[in-house]
Amino acid sequence: MRLLVVEDDPDLNRQMYEALNDAGYAVDRAYDGEEGHYLGETEPYDAVVLDIGLPKMDGLSVLEAWRREGRKMPVLILTARDRWSDKVQGFDAGADDYVAKPFHMEEVLARIRALLRRSAGHAASELTCGPVMLDTRSGRVTVDGRQVKLTSHEHRLLAYLMHHTGRVVSRGELVEHLYDQDFDRDSNTIEVFVGRLRKKLDVDVIQTVRGLGYLLAAPESPRQEAPSKGTPG
Template sequence: MRALLVEDDETLRHGLATAMRAAGWQVDEAADGREGLYLAEETAPDVAVVDLGLPQMSGMELIAALRGDRRDLPVLILTARDRWQDKVAGLKAGADDYMVKPFHTEELLARLEALVRRAAGWAQPVLDFGALRFEPAAQRVELHGAPVELTSFEYRLLEYLVLRAGQVVSRAELIDRLYDQDFDRDSNTVEVFVGRLRRKLDPEGTLKPIETLRGRGYRFALTPAGGS
């Protein structure tokens, strides 16, 4: 998943970004509100972490702008303001969650995972597709109860498809989720990783979890256990 982190404290921003990347996130960093808004428009993040006390454009103003452009983008406020009035103001401005500094990084990561799941329409921490089970918080995938070993790129691609199950995702969109902005991208990489995923998730060729729609992209085709 791709996160936008807007925080003017350089030490905190870099430390949190490092922890998020270690947990499998792609992170775009901004030190002020205007840069944060620009990155949001350029990178289409899956979630945003916004400090309230930002230069150039306040956190409240940034959230309002994000809500105007992308109403479905989950936003978590990160701030040193702990008065309940500030929390209410942040939530009314359009934030989905609120954390006060200092905080535990593990809790923030768990909240971000939950925000992304809910935005995708998944309330439960485990996504159950019958033979295939997917646990985003633990980055765990199981096939018939046995763990499936995936590389970081394979996992990242699968996670993006699963959280958009039933939707067509273009190759360009997947490339954005595989690589950082400054990485030399290879347009054939997606096909390679999709092929690997199919072999690992469907070794007998019976589940067919990932469909290719020629000229359009890919779609995770399995339906939730108990779903229609």
């Protein structure tokens, strides 16, 4: 999952980047409203953390511009604790949630997880597909209760597919949503990660749809033949 952080305070920007990156997200950063607006307009983010008080272009103007342009990614705004009017204006501009400064980083992480789940149509924090379960709170992955250890890139891939279960996801979409701006993007690496993920999960949930991409779906149960009826005596 790929996120954008738009915050002009260098220390806070760095802290959020590190926390989100450690949580398994690909993260891009901007330090002013103009840069943030450009990135949000041109790159496909799964969610954005947006400060309201930004130089060059304030956060509310950035958000309003995104919504006018049809950008629908969830946006979490950062507001000053005593400015309730910022919260109202933020929601009216198209924000999905807010956090008041100062805040605990765990709250930001929890709200981001909730936004990502809701935007993909999930209510519970545990995502399941057949025997595969991903706990979005802990990042723990299990298959039939057995924990599976994944690398950060394998985990990002599975998390994106789990959030979009039942939908064909192209290789290009995966490249855009799994890597940050600075990563040397190569769609061939997706095939490598899919192969590794299939091997580790050891269950047939990732299907290749030729010419289109990948589909995460629960494996079909083997058909059972109806018992033959005996000849009446």
